Amino acid sequence: MDVIEELKAVRGRDIPYSRVLSSMCTVPHPVAAEAHSLFIETNLGDPGIFVGTMELEKKVISMLGRLLGNKNAAGYISSGGTEANIQGIRAARNLKKVDKPNIVIPKSAHFSFEKIGDILGVEIRRAKLDENYCVDVSEVEKLVDDNTVALVGIAGTTELGQVDDIKELGKIAEDQNVFLHIDAAFGGLVLPFLDEKVPFDFEVRAVSSITVDPHKMGMATIPAGGILFRDETFLKALEVETPYLTTRFQYTLTGTRPGTGVASTYAVLKHLGYDGMKGIVRECLRNTRTLVEEMKTLGFEPVVEPVMNVVSFHARDASRLKDELYRRRWVISTIREPEAIRMVIMPHVNEEMIKEFISDFRQMLIRLGYLS
Amino acid sequence: MDVIEELKAVRGRDIPYSRVLSSMCTVPHPVAAEAHSLFIETNLGDPGIFVGTMELEKKVISMLGRLLGNKNAAGYISSGGTEANIQGIRAARNLKKVDKPNIVIPKSAHFSFEKIGDILGVEIRRAKLDENYCVDVSEVEKLVDDNTVALVGIAGTTELGQVDDIKELGKIAEDQNVFLHIDAAFGGLVLPFLDEKVPFDFEVRAVSSITVDPHKMGMATIPAGGILFRDETFLKALEVETPYLTTRFQYTLTGTRPGTGVASTYAVLKHLGYDGMKGIVRECLRNTRTLVEEMKTLGFEPVVEPVMNVVSFHARDASRLKDELYRRRWVISTIREPEAIRMVIMPHVNEEMIKEFISDFRQMLIRLGYLS
Numbered sequence: 001m002d003v004i005e006e007l008k009a010v011r012g013r014d015i016p017y018s019r020v021l022s023s024m025c026t027v028p029h030p031v032a033a034e035a036h037s038l039f040i041e042t043n044l045g046d047p048g049i050f051v052g053t054m055e056l057e058k059k060v061i062s063m064l065g066r067l068l069g070n071k072n073a074a075g076y077i078s079s080g081g082t083e084a085n086i087q088g089i090r091a092a093r094n095l096k097k098v099d100k101p102n103i104v105i106p107k108s109a110h111f112s113f114e115k116i117g118d119i120l121g122v123e124i125r126r127a128k129l130d131e132n133y134c135v136d137v138s139e140v141e142k143l144v145d146d147n148t149v150a151l152v153g154i155a156g157t158t159e160l161g162q163v164d165d166i167k168e169l170g171k172i173a174e175d176q177n178v179f180l181h182i183d184a185a186f187g188g189l190v191l192p193f194l195d196e197k198v199p200f201d202f203e204v205r206a207v208s209s210i211t212v213d214p215h216k217m218g219m220a221t222i223p224a225g226g227i228l229f230r231d232e233t234f235l236k237a238l239e240v241e242t243p244y245l246t247t248r249f250q251y252t253l254t255g256t257r258p259g260t261g262v263a264s265t266y267a268v269l270k271h272l273g274y275d276g277m278k279g280i281v282r283e284c285l286r287n288t289r290t291l292v293e294e295m296k297t298l299g300f301e302p303v304v305e306p307v308m309n310v311v312s313f314h315a316r317d318a319s320r321l322k323d324e325l326y327r328r329r330w331v332i333s334t335i336r337e338p339e340a341i342r343m344v345i346m347p348h349v350n351e352e353m354i355k356e357f358i359s360d361f362r363q364m365l366i367r368l369g370y371l372s
Numbered sequence: 373m374d375v376i377e378e379l380k381a382v383r384g385r386d387i388p389y390s391r392v393l394s395s396m397c398t399v400p401h402p403v404a405a406e407a408h409s410l411f412i413e414t415n416l417g418d419p420g421i422f423v424g425t426m427e428l429e430k431k432v433i434s435m436l437g438r439l440l441g442n443k444n445a446a447g448y449i450s451s452g453g454t455e456a457n458i459q460g461i462r463a464a465r466n467l468k469k470v471d472k473p474n475i476v477i478p479k480s481a482h483f484s485f486e487k488i489g490d491i492l493g494v495e496i497r498r499a500k501l502d503e504n505y506c507v508d509v510s511e512v513e514k515l516v517d518d519n520t521v522a523l524v525g526i527a528g529t530t531e532l533g534q535v536d537d538i539k540e541l542g543k544i545a546e547d548q549n550v551f552l553h554i555d556a557a558f559g560g561l562v563l564p565f566l567d568e569k570v571p572f573d574f575e576v577r578a579v580s581s582i583t584v585d586p587h588k589m590g591m592a593t594i595p596a597g598g599i600l601f602r603d604e605t606f607l608k609a610l611e612v613e614t615p616y617l618t619t620r621f622q623y624t625l626t627g628t629r630p631g632t633g634v635a636s637t638y639a640v641l642k643h644l645g646y647d648g649m650k651g652i653v654r655e656c657l658r659n660t661r662t663l664v665e666e667m668k669t670l671g672f673e674p675v676v677e678p679v680m681n682v683v684s685f686h687a688r689d690a691s692r693l694k695d696e697l698y699r700r701r702w703v704i705s706t707i708r709e710p711e712a713i714r715m716v717i718m719p720h721v722n723e724e725m726i727k728e729f730i731s732d733f734r735q736m737l738i739r740l741g742y743l744s
Binding site: 119121 | 389394413414418421423424451452466486487493587628638639
């Protein structure tokens with residue numbers, strides 16, 4: 001068999017996005033895929049060769065910066081949210097230079113912060129949440145000490161899509177003279193398009209860095225994460241010398257890195273514009289409300305009313321439900337506290353898909369004796 | 373202007389590979405580009421969804437393992453060589469658990485090891501080189517102490533393509549009970565295809581991990597790095613729990629990660645087979661010899677006779693030559709010790725390109741008064 005035929009068969013064993021309700025990634029926008037193909041050879045690790053692509057990255061960072069309250073933001077398109085969070089925390093650690101650095105993060109922070117703690121040798125202190133599953137700011141305050149280099153706020157938690165009180169976190173960060181990194185990997189391309197503005201970005205004075213991933217709600221191709229800093233001084237804290245390249249310093253975590261994410265991010269933002277993106281977000285939120293209504297008819301109540309297109313529903317036997325759905329080739333996920341099933345209503349999750357899911361789920365619940 | 377037209381103009385400002393003699397990356401093999409496109413939506417960060425792609429990654433790791441002397445190697449396709457080296461050193465650091473970890477690396481190691489030292493909080497000790505620009509093994513021995521977690525050997529240095537004496541490094545690693553990581557990012561897909569076998573891989577008993585990048589000599593699409601460990605215990609040392617995903621643990625540095633590198637690596641290796649790869653490497657080495665002969669006619673002598681398709685030539689004013697060539701849209705690079713100009717003869721560097729380069733270079737040298 002020809003290798004391309006063989007690879008098509010491999011892809012056939014993957015579950016298609018039309019059955020995926022658990023992922024914060026989605027089918028790339030057609031214009032993203034087209035842009036991606038044009039840049040398939042590019043390597044931003046060598047900016048003296050890829051001069052045009054490098055200029056484009058600067059433009060993309062400036063576009064993202066403008067969306068996030070700081071047109072002078074410095075940063076780059078990374079391999080994803082984990083690299084972006086590593087770099088945000090690494091810059092804080094390198095600038096603070098304490099002996100036994102720690103960071104204070106919400107209990108709701110993404111699991112990758114455990115990885116980041118291990119990689120960077122930074123102690124991770126997890127602050128409890130309040131009744132809305134946002135970080136309890138007084139708990140954060142208690143955990144800060146002289147070795148704290150940064151606080152982390154989440155704008156769009158992985159489990160519930162909640163946004164921490166970034167303004168209050170900002171006050172603590174200023175009082176204690178520590179950095180404030182915002183993980184808006186998901187929410188960074190949702191919140192700017194909501195009618196009701198939530199303060200979470202560089203407009204909050206204490207915010208020093210923001211993770212925002214175009215390969216999530218930006219419908220860019222993978223890999224396209226993003227790390228934005230308030231200014232260039234943070235990039236300096238990450239630099240190493242590069243003797244053989246066409247440039248003298250490198251602030252990225254990776255060396256060789258694709259220009260595809262830059263191109264696909266640019267293509268989507270430019271093609272859709274602010275209003276187009278707003279339309280996509282509006283549609284996702286409308287579908288989220290539809291899903292919540294449908295789930296209520298099956299007896300499921302949301303853990304919190306969703307502010308964005310992530311929602312979890314209280315469920316006994318959450319893991320079993322997930323596994324049974326998976327056997328039927330539907331992918332959802334679960335959370336542990338409280339026990340719940342979780343869904344993300346990405347742009348590929350349209351009304352028709354929701355109806356099909358609800359219908360299959362209803363039949364399954366009846367078969368398993370949860371519903372009559 | 374349509375965004376795709378705009379992006380084409382951006383690509384037009386990049387320097388094409390047909391003018392690049394400095395990069396360890398190359399134009400992806402056509403079968404790699406085709407495979408890449410089929411996998412553009414895939415995310416190996418969620419292996420329960422991308423079941424087929426995940427199986428393919430296991431197959432690719434096993435293929436690479438077989439090429440590198442260990443069909444049971446464990447590992448994954450990473451964002452590139454830097455991530456692979458980070459993970460190799462991180463596993464050693466986590467398994468050794470000493471207070472102030474250090475690693476001993478050759479002075480010829482890639483600059484990214486500085487980054488790795490900073491990220492992981494590991495002291496980097498650089499051992500001097502011998503007269504052939506390979507690591508001086510007695511210098512390595514002197515630098516090892518109780519806090520050393522790993523030695524690093526290079527199989528294909530960035531500057532000269534030299535291969536350290538991995539067997540001797542292996543003896544020290546065994547004597548001192550430390551890990552031995554091999555950076556074969558470049559050489560890992562050259563050395564297995566040479567007629568003369570050089571011991572550098574898992575066949576050397578002490579070798580615990582190897583970096584091998586398919587997006588270099590494997591002609592895969594970017595990003596496709598690779599980290600291979602002797603066995604799965606090393607992956608365990610990197611794992612964190614993953615509450616919301618379709619899998620329970622994650623040993624990769626990144627979370628969301630593309631399946632494109634897996635697919636393109638597989639496509640090239642399967643399509644070309646061992647003999648096909650050998651043919652590509654043979655051609656690169658033939659072109660390297662042609663370049664060396666032509667450069668000699670211009671008065672340039674290689675720093676060492678190249679063992680692979682990387683070669684540096686002694687040059688006064690190396691930086692000036694590089695800059696003047698760059699003005700003429702030819703990209704080469706330089707090294708500092710000794711002062712030299714450096715070229716990498718990747719698969720896109722064919723005989724015609726070499727002839728054109730030499731002709732332009734000759735004219736430039738005459739114009740600048742270096743040649744008459």
